Amino acid sequence: MAGLYVHVPFCARACPYCDFDFQVGRRPDAVAFIAGLGCELAARKDMSPETGVIPPGDAWPTVYLGGGTPSLLGVDGLRALAAFIAANFPGAGRGPGSEYTVEVNPEHGDPALFAAIAGFGGTRVSLGVQTLDPHGLAALGRVHSRTRALAALSDARSAGLDISADLIVGWPGQTLASLRADVTAIVDSGARHVSIYGLTIEAGTPWETLVRRGKRRLPDPEHQTDLLLAAGEALCAAGLEHYEVASYAAPGQRARHNLGYWTWRDYLGLGPSAHSAVYADDGSVIRRGNRRGLGPWSADPGIAGELDPQAPLAAAAEGLWTGLRHLPGLDLAAFLARFPAVDRAWIAARTLRQVARGNLELGDACLRVAPGRWLWHDSIAADLLA
Ligand code: SF4
Secondary structure, three states, X not given: OEEEXXXXXXXXXXXXXXXXXXXXXXXXXXXXXXXXXXXXXXXXXXXXXHHOOOOOOOOOOEEEEEEOOHHXXXXXXXXXXXXHHHHHOOOXXXXXXXXXXXXXXXXXXXXXXXXXXXXXXXXXXXXXXXXXXXXXXXXXXXXXXHHHHHHHHHHHHHOOOEEEEEEEEOXXXXXXXXXXXXXXXXXXXXXXXXXXXEOOOOOXXXXXXHHHOOOOOOOOHHHHHHHHHHHHHHHHHOOOEEEEOOEEEOOOOOOHHHHHHHOOOEEEEEOOOOEEEEEOXXXXXXXXXXXXXXXXXXXXXXXXXXXXXXXXXXXXXXXXXXXXXXXXXXXXHHHHHHXXXXXXXXXXXXXXXXXXXXXXXXXXXXXXXXXXOHHHHHHHHHXXXX
């Protein structure tokens, strides 16, 4: 089984904090982009797993259309992309236990778009709400309004789609009260899955330039921590469970596609900058990154930008890191089945220091980040990888 990801590299305009791979333009050429995906697929079909290609004949329980802004393709473009996927990955994202997610920006989220997504088999939308506070939307350079975002939530729910909403915390001037109000409003409007991201200043973004010139301050880490904790409290009070470092879900609403990453499932990424990973029986893994940028990728979509083969022990160490993002814990039996080069003694030795510090809990069946220590996931993981 493998997850399928397609990176749609178009945005109407650039948000000043974003370092994702996208091209700005109001009219993306969906036909040319889908033709490029076809070329990429044709080139990669002939490759072996050693080049980061999923073996043919795999099952595809989850599909994720991300970006960029997939919803900028509009109804016709999204339908064409879905038809391409259905033709090349029969049954992908369909059937019991499957999931088919489309990222939608609120300014595009109207009844016609959501009806189209549901019509081609989409089950879930990920809405880039970020905040409902007008000051926050202006600070983040977003084009949608609070009213538009709430309407999109309502329209997606009316179309029968599961809804995930993204929130950013740490934008200039954000208060705990504003954040709590955002959480309440989006949960009341139908979001049953919420992902919370702390604002970071990424290299090469307009905000990084402003910070360097002293025209914008870095987010205050202590305030950002307070915001993350306040958001978590509000979401749990609303009945969502904190199940992944950055994610909260109502019962039955955990993100299945992302769960594949945290449980070491193969995945295939198509489109500019998309990543793939293929695990071998010995636990080694080939990671493949596509060329970044629509232009370089379009020039030869079948060529990898980077290949990152990992030997079994290195892959197992990274497997601990990804697996620990899932807060209920890492299933030790599944881990050892995926990474047969290591054993329980290796896990115990590798985690000894963090267990002694009270950051990890190691039981007979499960390894997990100790309750309340999720904020330190990155430093715990860095220690495990060292
Ligand atoms: S945050 Fe989303 S909409 Fe904004 S530039 Fe990045 S990918 Fe595009």
